[in-house]
Amino acid sequence: MKKINLSIVVLAAAGAFAIPAQSAVLLGAKIGTDAWYAGAKTNDIHVDDASIQSSYYIAFEHFIPLIPNAKVRYTGVASEKSKTDFTQYDFITYYEILDNNLISFDIGLNLQKFTGRFNNLNFDExxxxxxxxxxxxxxxxxxSLFGSCSVGSYNETNTVDGEAGILFTLGLVAADLNFRVGYRIQNYKFNYFGTNNGKFQNNGFFSGIAFAF
Known part of the structure; x- marks a missing residue:
């Protein structure tokens, strides 16, 4: 039987208890894009030199208790030599535990959608x-310094997608303009291909720009 890691349920409950700390912002939105210079390993074998890959995201925040904020991110992943080419969508719901000029902390759940090819085998999970x-x-x-991470374990598939870096914020009249640089790593062990080994790692430096309204 498929089982979700119990820690996901525990942290989801913890986020629910932290709802009163939700940001006081009435309505807000963030939209951004990153250019990611990443190299890939498939089944522990280095298969591609670093190449530019892209990521886009948008987030909505509000003041309504009990209802989490939402973020959607798209990442395109390509490894030509291993015939791996898939898209990753992150559908994220989260609560703001802290939100001030010195520290902000969000926690929530991320439902990832993978679709494409891995080692020339199609998958949609x-x-x-x-x-x-x-x-x-x-x-x-x-x-400011920033870091984010998505970690999951489900039906013997394990995923880690994390990033960390430096953010420079320039205040404009109607929005904040954010420039950021950092390092991102995807470390996946897919269990979708029967006896085939499904290890995939993609990592490298990125730079990006975002608007916060």
Whole structure:
């Protein structure tokens, strides 16, 4: 029988108890894109030199208790030599535990959708994850440190997708303009292909731009 890692349920409950700390913002949105210079390993074999891959995301935040905020992210993954080419969609719901100029912390659930090819085998699967995001502001500067991670274990498929880096925020009239640089790693063990080994790692530096309204 398929079983979801119990830790997902526990952290989801913890997020529910933290609802009163939801941000005081009435309505907000974030939209951004990253260019990711990443190289891939398939089944522990280095198969591709680094190449530019893309990621896009949009998030909505509100003041309504009990209802989580939402974020959707698209990532395109390609490894030509191993005939691996798939898209990853992250459907994230989260609560803001802390949100001020010095620290912000979000926690929630991420339902990942994978569709495409792995080692020339087609797959179309969903994966539940725990999601967390943290930002630490550096006082008297426009710079902050950030990190986010999605971790899941379901039906012998294990996924880790994490990133960390530096964020520079420039305040505009109607929005904040954010520039960011960092490092991202995907470390996956897919159990979708029977006896075939489904290990995949994709990692490298990225840079991006985002608007926060």
């Amino acid at each position: 969903w994966q539940p994850n725990i999601y967390s995001d943290v930002r630490l502001g550096i006082p008297t500067t426009l710079v």
